[in-house]
Amino acid sequence: MLIKQIQLDHFRNYSKKEFLFSSGNTLIVGPNAIGKTNLLEAIYLLATGKSFRAQLDNEMIGYGQEFAKVTAKIKNSQENEQLQIILTTGQFLGRRIAKKKYLVNGVARRMMDFVGNLRVVFFGPEDLKIILNSPSVRREWLDTILEQVDKEYRRASLSYHKGLRQRNRLLEQIREGGKPTSVLFFWNRLLLENGQILTDKREELIDFINQQPGYFDHLKIAYEKSIISQQRLDHYQEREIASGVTLTGPHRDDFLIFSQNHNQERDLHAFGSRGEQRTAVFSLKLAELEFISHRTGERPLLLLDDIFSELDHQRRERLLEIIPKQQTIISISDIQLLDKKDLKKMKFIKLGK
Numbered sequence: 487m488l489i490k491q492i493q494l495d496h497f498r499n500y501s502k503k504e505f506l507f508s509s510g511n512t513l514i515v516g517p518n519a520i521g522k523t524n525l526l527e528a529i530y531l532l533a534t535g536k537s538f539r540a541q542l543d544n545e546m547i548g549y550g551q552e553f554a555k556v557t558a559k560i561k562n563s564q565e566n567e568q569l570q571i572i573l574t575t576g577q578f579l580g581r582r583i584a585k586k587k588y589l590v591n592g593v594a595r596r597m598m599d600f601v602g603n604l605r606v607v608f609f610g611p612e613d614l615k616i617i618l619n620s621p622s623v624r625r626e627w628l629d630t631i632l633e634q635v636d637k638e639y640r641r642a643s644l645s646y647h648k649g650l651r652q653r654n655r656l657l658e659q660i661r662e663g664g665k666p667t668s669v670l671f672f673w674n675r676l677l678l679e680n681g682q683i684l685t686d687k688r689e690e691l692i693d694f695i696n697q698q699p700g701y702f703d704h705l706k707i708a709y710e711k712s713i714i715s716q717q718r719l720d721h722y723q724e725r726e727i728a729s730g731v732t733l734t735g736p737h738r739d740d741f742l743i744f745s746q747n748h749n750q751e752r753d754l755h756a757f758g759s760r761g762e763q764r765t766a767v768f769s770l771k772l773a774e775l776e777f778i779s780h781r782t783g784e785r786p787l788l789l790l791d792d793i794f795s796e797l798d799h800q801r802r803e804r805l806l807e808i809i810p811k812q813q814t815i816i817s818i819s820d821i822q823l824l825d826k827k828d829l830k831k832m833k834f835i836k837l838g839k
Contacts, residue, residue, distance in 0.1 A: 487605060487784050488561040488813050489529060495555040496548035498524035508833035511809055513824075514817040516837030522817035526608065526789045528556045529815065532569050533606040533787070534630055535588065535597045543573050543586055552578050560604050567591055569603055598640045605634045605778055609771045610791035616770060617755050617763045621740035628688050628739075631774055635781040639687050646680040649673050650732055658730040667723070674719055677735055681714040684736040692741060694780070695773040704746050705754075705766055712738035743770075761798075768801050772808065785812030794823040 488509050494500040499521045514522045523539075527546070530538050540546055547554040554573045559566060570589040576582060588600035615623050632639040653673040659665040692709045714735040722733045743766050744751040745758060752758065754766050778786045788809065794802055806828060809816075821829065 487563075487787065489532075489604060489787060489815075490559045490561060490566075492525075492528060492532075492556065492558040494525070494528055495553075495557075496551040497528055497554040497556055498546060498548060500524065501548060505835055507813070507815060509813060511813075511832040512815045512835060513821070513829070513832040514815065514835045514837065515821055516819070518819055520837045522819075522837060523610070523791050526610075526791050526815065526817055529558070529604075529787070529789060530606055530608050531556055531571055532558050533601070533604040534634065535571070535586075535601050536630075538608055538610070539612070544575050547573055547575060558604070562603060567603060569600075571600075598637065598644060601633055601640060602635070602637065605782065605784070605786035606789055607771060607775045607778065607786050608789045608791065609793055611793065611796050613767050613771065614763060616767055617743060617758070621738070624741055625737070625739055627770075628691060628741075631777060632687055632691060634786070635778055636687060638683065642680040642683040646677060646684060646736070649676040649680070650735070650737055653677065654731050657726050657732070661727050661730055667727075670723075674716065677732070678714055678716065678719075681735045685711055685713070685739070688736065688739065691777060694777050695770070698769075698773045698776060705769055706744045706746055706751070708742045708744060710740040710742065712736060764796060765801065768797065768805075772804075775808070775812075779812075788812055788814040790814065790816040792817050792819055794818060795820065 489507055490509075491504065491506050493502075493504045495502050505525065514525060516522055527537055527539065531546070537543070537546060552575050555570065557568065557570045559568055561567075568589075568591050570592075572587040572589070574583055574585050574587075576585050586597075588595045588597055590600060590603060616627050629643060633643065653670065656665055656669050656673065660667055660669070689709055689711065692707050696707055712734050718734045726733050743754045745754055745762060745766075754763055758766070775786065775788065790805075790809075793805075797805065802823075806824075810831070816832075818824070
């Protein structure tokens with residue numbers, strides 16, 4: 487699986503720009519705030535259907551524009567394909583239109599059928615948030631991995647969250663006296679069926695990571711799953727009606743990362759040094775790369791966003807060993823962080839004002 491070319495139209499700071507990539511390693515060089523991360527974001531969008539930083543899709547649309555378009559040529563299973571995502575503000579030439587459209591070879595697809603045509607692992611300094619931020623960030627990290635490799639997971643996730651929104655609305659209506667509790671029956675069954683799929687597949691991913699030699703020798707992920715069952719739904723029903731939200735299920739999952747030394751465990755979120763936390767994230771990303779390769783039989787595209795300045799010498803050397811194993815696109819501000827022998831193996835894309 488390779489990305490050969492990408493064209494950006496009104497995407498972030500690019501009004502219209504085309505880039506060609508090497509089948510090996512491509513280095514994007516330029517000063518800060520020139521658009522290096524924007525280019526990686528566009529590739530990530532084509533793979534996952536979402537941004538790794540924008541809260542709203544229209545943040546990716548160029549200032550003053552009504553739409554943005556990202557188009558790429560990829561080689562997938564020996565075939566060439568064109569992937570395209572069109573983002574809009576919801577208005578174009580005075581008409582209401584869809585805010586996001588997915589196309590493969592010019593044919594419109596559902597997001598569920600679009601994701602997985604290109605698979606990526608993104609690694610940037612902000613990934614430290616996986617350890618430091620709220621459980622929702624860790625759940626999103628699990629979802630992004632599994633949605634790229636497992637169509638059943640994508641379907642179950644869409645059904646679960648649609649059902650969750652509807653069930654929460656019904657809980658509010660029951661609280662206000664407008665509905666009987668019997669209206670929850672159908673949505674309970676939908677959450678139970680799809681929630682179990684999410685839990686099982688997340689657990690499978692976490693077990694895989696914990697078993698990775700060399701990456702997790704001194705680290706352990708503890709999956710704190712919020713089990714969904716009819717018994718727990720019955721147990722929480724009165725409290726759910728009072729609060730108007732569903733209190734149990736995989737939408738409340740979390741995981742903790744522990745450092746293991748001399749039979750002692752330390753939660754890295756609460757007690758880890760910044761260096762230990764960076765090492766843990768580095769290990770998570772390498773394990774993510776291996777999981778996607780294991781599940782699909784193909785190496786995913788590796789996107790590295792100015793990460794070398796964040797790594798110590800040992801981690802930098804380890805990453806340089808991994809880079810040639812798949813197509814890799816790297817953004818960097820200071821090429822002095824790489825040896826000349828490594829630079830000789832890379833195609834350069836130079837961005838400048």
